[in-house]
Amino acid sequence: MKYGIFGGSFDPMHLEHIKIIQNAYKQLGLDKVIIVPSFNPPHKSKLYESFDNRLEMINLGIMDYSWAIIDNVEERLGLNNSYTYLVIEELTKKYGRPYALIVGGDSLANFHEWKNPEIILKQTNLAVFSRKGYPDILETAQKIKNSYGCNIYTFDNDLEDISSSEIRAMIMTGISRKELFLHEKISKYIEDKGLYKCFDYIVKKLKDSISERLFLHSAETAVYAVRLASKNNINYEKAFLSGLLHDCAKEDNYDASLYPNILPQIVHQYESAKKAKNYFGIMDDEILNSIKYHTTGAPNMSDLSKIVFLADKLESRRQYSNVSTCRDLADRDLHQGFLTVLTNGYNYTKNRSLDMDKLTLETILWYNNCKD
Numbered sequence: 001m002k003y004g005i006f007g008g009s010f011d012p013m014h015l016e017h018i019k020i021i022q023n024a025y026k027q028l029g030l031d032k033v034i035i036v037p038s039f040n041p042p043h044k045s046k047l048y049e050s051f052d053n054r055l056e057m058i059n060l061g062i063m064d065y066s067w068a069i070i071d072n073v074e075e076r077l078g079l080n081n082s083y084t085y086l087v088i089e090e091l092t093k094k095y096g097r098p099y100a101l102i103v104g105g106d107s108l109a110n111f112h113e114w115k116n117p118e119i120i121l122k123q124t125n126l127a128v129f130s131r132k133g134y135p136d137i138l139e140t141a142q143k144i145k146n147s148y149g150c151n152i153y154t155f156d157n158d159l160e161d162i163s164s165s166e167i168r169a170m171i172m173t174g175i176s177r178k179e180l181f182l183h184e185k186i187s188k189y190i191e192d193k194g195l196y197k198c199f200d201y202i203v204k205k206l207k208d209s210i211s212e213r214l215f216l217h218s219a220e221t222a223v224y225a226v227r228l229a230s231k232n233n234i235n236y237e238k239a240f241l242s243g244l245l246h247d248c249a250k251e252d253n254y255d256a257s258l259y260p261n262i263l264p265q266i267v268h269q270y271e272s273a274k275k276a277k278n279y280f281g282i283m284d285d286e287i288l289n290s291i292k293y294h295t296t297g298a299p300n301m302s303d304l305s306k307i308v309f310l311a312d313k314l315e316s317r318r319q320y321s322n323v324s325t326c327r328d329l330a331d332r333d334l335h336q337g338f339l340t341v342l343t344n345g346y347n348y349t350k351n352r353s354l355d356m357d358k359l360t361l362e363t364i365l366w367y368n369n370c371k372d
């Protein structure tokens with residue numbers, strides 16, 4: 001039997017996953033695609049839903065395809081054995097040698113960090129699918145071919161560059177855009193079972209305290225923040241909460257006279273950091289700082305702060321002339337994206353002779369003098 005293996009967290013399974021298995025099946029001429037949900041993925045951090053719920057979501061997503069099957073091999077192997085080479089060994093015993101291990105172009109770049117990559121390449125071929133925004137896949141594939149002397153097939157996908165992390169943040173905030181990325185049966189299962197509710201308390205509290213318009217901006221900022229966080233190995237929960245709460249006091253009637261030297265449009269960043277702590281109970285200084293400087297920036301910012309600064313300005317509802325160029329840049333290089341957006345904001349204010357906040361100026365000077 002000519003089969004391909006497609007592993008992942010599937011937390012949750014989404015439409016892009018389904019597109020991948022359809023394309024792999026057709027383009028590689030497979031008899032079966034075996035889907036292997038992670039039990040305890042070594043490359044990823046926390047899983048948000050139980051193995052059984054993730055399994056059920058995959059079942060719902062593939063029920064129309066007789067050639068797609070799930071194997072719970074990682075669960076059978078147990079907690080400490082969820083490595084790809086062990087999974088392939090087990091599957092080979094059951095189904096014979098696999099034709100290909102299906103991997104994303106983005107994980108191909110880190111393939112050398114996987115456990116025993118040379119064993120994996122003796123066990124099977126790699127089939128690599130491309131994603132928008134990763135044009136250098138063929139080059140990476142060639143490098144791996146040269147280093148390991150193996151076969152790598154590439155197959156075409158017109159995939160959106162969207163991850164489970166972002167879709168999960170859409171589900172957590174309840175924004176309707178999630179439906180674009182989920183199979184309707186999976187969406188219904190998530191709804192019926194009340195999945196991905198770990199931040200529900202904060203989400204509801206925020207929703208009740210701000211306008212619908214500001215909530216949508218806050219939710220989309222959280223989605224964009226986790227997008228950038230997952231590309232830069234930054235903590236998911238910190239990015240989500242910082243993005244979600246960054247404007248939490250923006251519509252409050254705070255006392256601006258407490259901030260005599262600060263421009264009125266800037267004050268909400270300080271008030272939002274205070275409210276995140278006192279009203280939403282956030283005690284993490286890194287989150288509070290990222291909220292505190294999301295409008296002005298500050299010298300020597302953490303990656304989390306850069307992410308929140310960018311997510312606020314690049315979230316999917318933002319529309320200005322060069323927003324997609326800035327998004328592409330931020331996707332590829334967080335620091336360069338940050339510098340570009342910071343400088344654009346500075347130039348916009350300067351060219352229109354608008355009042356410049358002192359801290360924005362300090363931030364610009366600090367980064368202009370910084371050689372890193």
Ligand SMILES: [Fe+2]
Pocket residue numbers: 246247250268269294295312
């Ligand atoms: Fe803001």
Ligand SMILES: [Fe+2]
Pocket residue numbers: 217221246247312
């Ligand atoms: Fe904002």
